[in-house]
Amino acid sequence: MIEAIIFDLGDVFLNLNHQASVDAFKKLGLKDWNDDLKAKTILFETGKIDELQFLEAVQTHIPNANLIEIRDAWNAIIGDFPLERLEFLEKLQNKYSIFLLSNTNPTHIDKFEHRVGLTFAREFYAHFNKIYFSYETKVRKPDEAVFNLILKQNNLKPNKTLFVDDTLEHIEVAKGLGINTWQILVGQDDVTNLFDKKIV
Numbered sequence: 001m002i003e004a005i006i007f008d009l010g011d012v013f014l015n016l017n018h019q020a021s022v023d024a025f026k027k028l029g030l031k032d033w034n035d036d037l038k039a040k041t042i043l044f045e046t047g048k049i050d051e052l053q054f055l056e057a058v059q060t061h062i063p064n065a066n067l068i069e070i071r072d073a074w075n076a077i078i079g080d081f082p083l084e085r086l087e088f089l090e091k092l093q094n095k096y097s098i099f100l101l102s103n104t105n106p107t108h109i110d111k112f113e114h115r116v117g118l119t120f121a122r123e124f125y126a127h128f129n130k131i132y133f134s135y136e137t138k139v140r141k142p143d144e145a146v147f148n149l150i151l152k153q154n155n156l157k158p159n160k161t162l163f164v165d166d167t168l169e170h171i172e173v174a175k176g177l178g179i180n181t182w183q184i185l186v187g188q189d190d191v192t193n194l195f196d197k198k199i200v
Helices: 018-027 035-045 051-059 067-075 083-092 106-116 118-126 144-153 168-176 191-197
Strands: 004-007 097-102 130-133 161-165 180-183
Touching (some): 018 067, 035 051, 051 067, 051 106, 067 106, 097 144, 130 144, 144 168
Parallel strands (some): 004 161
């Protein structure tokens, strides 16, 4: 029997528009998100560099773009948040311990909160027992350490915990730790259909 659910944020509750960000960067002259930028993203998402350091790192690859343009292109990924997903959370609140686990950065969280409005964001956050953002925990999925951190801090039993995420690599690591999983297929599944899956 499931007692706790750990949810991802992006493409689970908050829709993401990856192509919008790719297109915005292309307009600024960036051909691809190369290995250096991938490494800088990980540093940013684990709180090892701040926003300015990250934006300046990106700027070295597109020197003709200013930092505001780069920040806007980076934030173009943030999409909408369907209201029914918030209403779905309300149905879970008294039945399970629920947690939010996201690989993210302060720039995207600021944009998300601005996009949906602070009142909506606070209401969303209030549904969770605890929120784990990678830039605060200093560790990100698919590192086993972040799953172990949540399990240990909250006295959760893996076999009574469900992890919901859209990324297969994250799902596989959670499975390896004995956690129940549901991989959301973006465009096919919706988190609001959880009960239809007969997992909980």
